[in-house]
Amino acid sequence: MPAASRADEIADSAAAVFQRYGLRKTSMDDLATAAGLSRQGLYLHFRTKEALFHASLRRILQRQREGVAQALAPDGRHLRDRLSAALACLHSEYTAVYHGTTAELIDAAATLGRSLLDETTRDITAQLAGALAEAPRHDRPADAGQLAALLLSAVVGAAHLYPGDNGRDRIDTALTVVLAGSRRVSEESGPP
Template sequence: MTAHGTQRRDLDILSASSDRFLRFGFRKTSMDDVARAAGLSRQGLYLRFPTKEALFDATIDHLIDQAAEAVRRELGRDGHALEDRLTAAFAALADIHTDHLDELLEVAAARREGAPPALEQSIIAEFATALAESLPEDVPAADRSARILYATSHGLKRLTSSPEEYVDLMRHAVHLMSDRRTPAGDRP
């Protein structure tokens, strides 16, 4: 198999393992489940990932890359207002989060220090970069604003009952942050 073919096969496996781990959690996902979902034999999966833990580690890295790419893509949309880009980026991030993501991040943290912070820090850094490009100098640091919005997003995911409600409230939070950046005398 060529390098490109191997890379494609790995992406197929990681896509299948992401789906299985996010749907069923670490403990309830078996290598057989992932092999079937990826269209491989169990032995074929073990040739590439010798243990469930090795597959899990690669899956966490894949999820981090996916989340960061989704956020980057939405934040980088030209011709859209910052509020719209931020809201779209948080909505894209929410699409990745499921009931089992917290469990996966806890398992990752236990297996290798820094996995959840790596995910969170990479996402916050993407938001901070976008904010830094548009924040006036008198506003608190872009990193601080990104952390506040990320924490708000995390809380809203737990409190809302639908994706639509989450996006609506997140849009409001982004608007409040943006509105706060405008001096009172400059508001309509």
């Protein structure tokens, strides 16, 4: 991964401040202090708090996508293990979101970063679908995209409903259902 630019470093430091105080209560002074800048120095990089929030959200979502890609990379592990690692990565990220100033940050992300959220959801779903589709024919789901979306929904829901839980049991259950269902679909459709 290339070295982070100064703007990326500022966005990374701002993410923790936004998660702690929320968008409304966070001041540019708070963000400047976290970045080790004066308020005027911060304005040289970001004109508004909303622009910095958008940049922070972009960095968080970029890390999610990269984490999923790394977990799904073919490296000799079984498909289930790679999928489990990818979903655990996502669960960890989503659990971090569903704490403290959650509702406000989710609303702000949906408003200020809707295109980023949609793009990331499409990308992660495609990554999961690609992994599901690479399984041998008897394990390949009939519609990998829908099953990938189902897995992603299960992880987001588990993180939202059970934020104090590591999610491993719920992730394993979702994987078992999806992978067992994919075998059944393939078996019912007959030989390749």
